[in-house]
Amino acid sequence: MNLPTMWTLETREYSSAPSDHRRALDGIRGIAILTVFLYDCLKLPPGGPISFVVRKASAAGWVGVDLFFVLSGFLITGILLDSRGKPGYLSSFFARRSLRIFPLYFLSLWITFVLLPQLAEFLPSAGPISERIGLLSTHQVWFWTYLQNWWMAFEGHWPDVNYLNHFWSLAVEEQFYLVWPFLVGWLSLRGLTRLCWACVIGALALRIGLWISGAPSVVMYVTTVTRMDSLALGGLFAIGLRSPVWYARLSRIAVPGMIGLAGLIVGLDAVWPVLKTQTAGAQTIGHTLLGFLFGMLVFSAAAMKPDHLAARLLSQRWLTLPGQFSYAMYVMHRPVHKLVTRADWAVVPSAIQPLAVFVATLALSLVCAALSWKFFERPFLSLKAWFPRPGEKRPASETPGEPAVQAAAATC
Structure with missing residues (x-):
């Protein structure tokens, strides 16, 4: 059996179902967040062959952010393509994105820059943390305005206080959300395709030029213009998914290409x-x-039949659960990891302490994300019912919270 046959793709009209939710994409998102956790939270010492393989995998875990970028470009471009030209195209998109992204993000900043320093006045043990946050808070305006990635680039190095270092990628995505809807709405499909290719080539050329010129590596890593190739490639595969010609071609080459x-x-x-x-x-x-690579992976996950073996593997609960909570887990994982590492792990054998810390961080982050979803994010997401996507109708029998829950799971 050849590879394309093994990954039989479903023939369907995607433009007729803009909010269609594929569990396999939750699985892709789960892979992305788990690889990020490997990179940030698993610190194994040198050891035998197994340790070498795990250390190699965890050292490459930063690629999870690239996967997130491709997935965002794919999903957001798809939503915009399916909605453009219809009443409420921009207002619906920005309202739904704001309800999904802003509440938890700004709550995190409020806890970091307002609540924790006040708690430190009553908890002497929190004094050192408060002092470090105080150093970071002198630059907090960059975080409140989603410009922290540019601040890091201007500084030419990562902040010494690294509690919120991972927020650079949230800034990149937010800047993408602010610009991309206008471009998708204004350009023809051919023009949008050309723009995506220009972003891919331009970002690559810019990174090469900055590297040759000796620019700090953080500049190439965190700025929106140098990371647009991942987002644009996601957009290209979203266009391909909706093109009868390219859909057929990509269906044949996706798996061998991967x-x-x-x-x-x-x-x-x-x-x-x-x-x-x-x-x-x-x-x-x-x-x-x-x-x-990730573009082909995301395209295949979106295009394959839900009952296909690969789709069922990607839809396993151990992947889709962290995938559905990936946004909150990403926001929380560094502070949670720092909290976990401050605990006394002396009762755990030293050989497995790094693994125990990793598992505890992952479990606690998942629990915190689930609580955030249930008691904080979900009430905001229920308001999405008031901002349906253009052309999307809510059945009269549905309660306002139901469609928001499904959409939120797909981060659409």
Whole structure:
């Protein structure tokens, strides 16, 4: 049985179902957040072959952010393509995005910059944390305005107080959300395709130019213009999913393309590291190669039949659960990890302490994200019922919260 047959793709008209939710995409999102956790929260010491493989995988876990970017470009471009030209195109999109993103983000900033310093006045043990937050708070305006990635680039290095370092990617995505709807709405499909290719080539060329000029690696890593290739590649595959010609072509080449690209990336990494963050290989061609690889993965997950073996594997609960809560888990994981590492782990054998810390961080982050969803995010998301996507009708029998729950699970 050849590869394309194994990954039989479903023939359907995607433009007729803009809010269609694929559990396999939740699984992709779960893979992305788990790889981020591996990178940030699993710190194994050198050891035997198993330790070497795990350390290698965790060191490459930063690619989870690239996967998030491709997935965002794919989903957001798809939503916009399915809605453009209809009444409420912009207002619906911005209202729904704001309800999904802003509440938890700004709550996190309020806790960090307002609540914790006040608590430190009553909890002496929180004094050191408050002092470090005080150093970060002198630059908090960058975070409140979603410009922290540019602040880091202007500084030329990562902030010394790293509690919110991971928020740079949230700024990139928010800047993308602010600009992309206008471009998708104004450009023809051919013009949008050309723009996506221009973003891919431009971002790659810009990173190469900055690297040659000796710019700090953080500049290439965090700025929106240098990371647009991942988002634009997601957009290209979203266009391909809705094109009868390209849908058929991509259906034939997606799986062989993924296998070939994965082999190329691994082989290239052996002689010129592209999976080690902020190296020349990763900062130049690495992000682009990963963008193509993840674009094919996301396209395949969206296009395959739900009952296909690969779709069922991606729809396993251990992947879709963290995938559905991935936004809150991403926001919380660094503070949770710092809290977990401050605990006394002396009762745990030293050989497995790093693994225990990782598991505890993952479990606690998942619990906190679930609580955030139930008691904080979900009430806001229920308001999405007042801002349906253009052309989307809510059945009279539905309560306002139901469609919002499904849409939120797909982060649409």
